Amino acid sequence: MSFSDNIRRVTPYTPGEQPQRKVIKLNTNESPYPPSPQVVEAIRAIKASKLRLYPDPDCRELRETLAEEYGLEPEQVFVGVGSDDVLSMCFLTFFAGKKPVLFNDITYSFYEVWADVYRIPFETVPLRDDFSFDPKGFLKENGGIVICNPNAPTSLEAELADIEKVVAENQDSVVLIDEAYVDFGAHTALPLLKKYPNVVIVRTMSKSRALAGLRVGYAFGSKELIKALHDVKFSVNSYTLNMPALVAGVAAAADREYFEETVDRVLVTREKTKEALRSFGFTVPESRTNFLFAKPPEGTSAESLFEKLKEKDIYVRFFKKPRLSDYLRITIGTDAEMEQFIKVLQEIL
Amino acid sequence: MSFSDNIRRVTPYTPGEQPQRKVIKLNTNESPYPPSPQVVEAIRAIKASKLRLYPDPDCRELRETLAEEYGLEPEQVFVGVGSDDVLSMCFLTFFAGKKPVLFNDITYSFYEVWADVYRIPFETVPLRDDFSFDPKGFLKENGGIVICNPNAPTSLEAELADIEKVVAENQDSVVLIDEAYVDFGAHTALPLLKKYPNVVIVRTMSKSRALAGLRVGYAFGSKELIKALHDVKFSVNSYTLNMPALVAGVAAAADREYFEETVDRVLVTREKTKEALRSFGFTVPESRTNFLFAKPPEGTSAESLFEKLKEKDIYVRFFKKPRLSDYLRITIGTDAEMEQFIKVLQEIL
Numbered sequence: 001m002s003f004s005d006n007i008r009r010v011t012p013y014t015p016g017e018q019p020q021r022k023v024i025k026l027n028t029n030e031s032p033y034p035p036s037p038q039v040v041e042a043i044r045a046i047k048a049s050k051l052r053l054y055p056d057p058d059c060r061e062l063r064e065t066l067a068e069e070y071g072l073e074p075e076q077v078f079v080g081v082g083s084d085d086v087l088s089m090c091f092l093t094f095f096a097g098k099k100p101v102l103f104n105d106i107t108y109s110f111y112e113v114w115a116d117v118y119r120i121p122f123e124t125v126p127l128r129d130d131f132s133f134d135p136k137g138f139l140k141e142n143g144g145i146v147i148c149n150p151n152a153p154t155s156l157e158a159e160l161a162d163i164e165k166v167v168a169e170n171q172d173s174v175v176l177i178d179e180a181y182v183d184f185g186a187h188t189a190l191p192l193l194k195k196y197p198n199v200v201i202v203r204t205m206s207k208s209r210a211l212a213g214l215r216v217g218y219a220f221g222s223k224e225l226i227k228a229l230h231d232v233k234f235s236v237n238s239y240t241l242n243m244p245a246l247v248a249g250v251a252a253a254a255d256r257e258y259f260e261e262t263v264d265r266v267l268v269t270r271e272k273t274k275e276a277l278r279s280f281g282f283t284v285p286e287s288r289t290n291f292l293f294a295k296p297p298e299g300t301s302a303e304s305l306f307e308k309l310k311e312k313d314i315y316v317r318f319f320k321k322p323r324l325s326d327y328l329r330i331t332i333g334t335d336a337e338m339e340q341f342i343k344v345l346q347e348i349l
Numbered sequence: 350m351s352f353s354d355n356i357r358r359v360t361p362y363t364p365g366e367q368p369q370r371k372v373i374k375l376n377t378n379e380s381p382y383p384p385s386p387q388v389v390e391a392i393r394a395i396k397a398s399k400l401r402l403y404p405d406p407d408c409r410e411l412r413e414t415l416a417e418e419y420g421l422e423p424e425q426v427f428v429g430v431g432s433d434d435v436l437s438m439c440f441l442t443f444f445a446g447k448k449p450v451l452f453n454d455i456t457y458s459f460y461e462v463w464a465d466v467y468r469i470p471f472e473t474v475p476l477r478d479d480f481s482f483d484p485k486g487f488l489k490e491n492g493g494i495v496i497c498n499p500n501a502p503t504s505l506e507a508e509l510a511d512i513e514k515v516v517a518e519n520q521d522s523v524v525l526i527d528e529a530y531v532d533f534g535a536h537t538a539l540p541l542l543k544k545y546p547n548v549v550i551v552r553t554m555s556k557s558r559a560l561a562g563l564r565v566g567y568a569f570g571s572k573e574l575i576k577a578l579h580d581v582k583f584s585v586n587s588y589t590l591n592m593p594a595l596v597a598g599v600a601a602a603a604d605r606e607y608f609e610e611t612v613d614r615v616l617v618t619r620e621k622t623k624e625a626l627r628s629f630g631f632t633v634p635e636s637r638t639n640f641l642f643a644k645p646p647e648g649t650s651a652e653s654l655f656e657k658l659k660e661k662d663i664y665v666r667f668f669k670k671p672r673l674s675d676y677l678r679i680t681i682g683t684d685a686e687m688e689q690f691i692k693v694l695q696e697i698l
Contacts, residue, residue: 003443003523004573005446006448006523008442008577012580012584014583030402033401035400043392046392048388050562051597052380052383052384052562053374054379054555054561054562081430081589084588088585088586093356094352096355117441117585144355171352172351174355174356206403211400212404213399214400234363235362235465236437236466237431239564240430242593242594244594
């Protein structure tokens, strides 16, 4: 017997690299644009005398702003330190049963890490061969369901009707819908909230609102589920979002115009980049995210391309995993960055 | 069967009130002084273009600064979203066995909340009648130990020799020492780190470094234990401290002069306030924290005094719990605030 025997042993999630040098960084799905000028102003306006005080543990203003923006009540809104914190809290709160939680075999790889750390049994449901979503695998007994839509790292959107089917036929389970990328042209499951009390939608300000550095994630759900989430959150850490995150989140959520404008720019750049890649012979599925999931042309391995791009100071993401290792995940940067990326790619190919 | 059956039911911790009106706020042990001017400068210097990027998941610079400041190696330092996050991660990481974790019956009330949310068995060890620490209760089989020193809400310091006894006789358990208040004149267990690989010391920048609004906590321990803590942290949320928290934490940790000066001012005010309370007939144990734990004179109930102070816009903390309900916990504010507090108290009595 030693103290080591009581330690929780886990295999942690590996985040994308954060190179300290100046590179073209297309590997962690950040926004290529700065956040709303109102965010910057809100941070500049922080009073030194306020920093000594605890932030609002209820995150009231942020929850009210999000509720207003999305036509909900504040009691239907939960916020956390990025959507990872929100998802982690959801796993801990909603999946406390003994039956396995279901999620796709190819999806955000953090789901199985949370299942592992919280000792939640799980089973994976295969995507179809073309990576499209198949609701059938979710029509069996389970202790909860997680669907990432649009999915990562495939960039593909599931049909909302298929998602509704899963929700409707699993009314004894909480169905978590991870919409981290939904703002980039996909259909939200938000309308399902009105019909089903078992749905929770999780989102982030890290991508479409350019707040990765502030860590602001949020969730929408029925009052009952959001209350349960708050109870668990207040059993883990009363004050999660710090004061700069709260003021930045409010400012970002309220500036719809800037949000829509920058998202639109990303969409335009994405489509241009997709066409360029296809013209080089890449296989590129229709993305509804701020990244492309692209398979290099015959004769070029994704891994070697990943390495060669890195040598040229262009960072994309490569997953050394079954079914994924033929692809690269390429975040959409600015037009200038993507032109440089395409130029370097051309040189390599 | 319903989705409600899979929900984790918990009784959350209740943080002190955060009144929105302007009051004299002596209820959550914040610093009465703003953080170091260098913190304010670091926040002002944040570049808008950096907010869109994820913060450093390894929190390298902050860990290096703390290591340097306390004579440790960066691999012995863990940081989190306030010491609550750090403690929560410690409970999740180190107390994964089946034997009960031990902590005092009167101590930081969050310990039993974390034990509850993570389903960790625990037993409480009574303090002596005078609230002093008795090591004897910790000399039995256990799955881990938590000691808050100085203790909250009693403000009392345990003898370091007694803490060492507990550590030395429990080398098969991780012993967490919560030193949230140690900077206010108490003895740290830091020297024990060199002798015992089973010690973890947890601290916060919320009080002595006036960063409650930023949420920065930290832990020191052996490389083995800190590595285990990082593995679990990276299984929960890769990016916990946001960018403003990281830059503020570095600036606060590095400005030793300001830190010592403001802590000294709090100590002087504490002693003055203690004497004034004693002169009114209060029982006030020797505090080694930034608050006083004070029992009103015969004939005055702590609860009614708490209410009367609140009516006069002075917020202190009252715990409606056995052994605690005779006392008030009074955070040390500025000299002006404490003079006003004493004046109002005099009027009430």
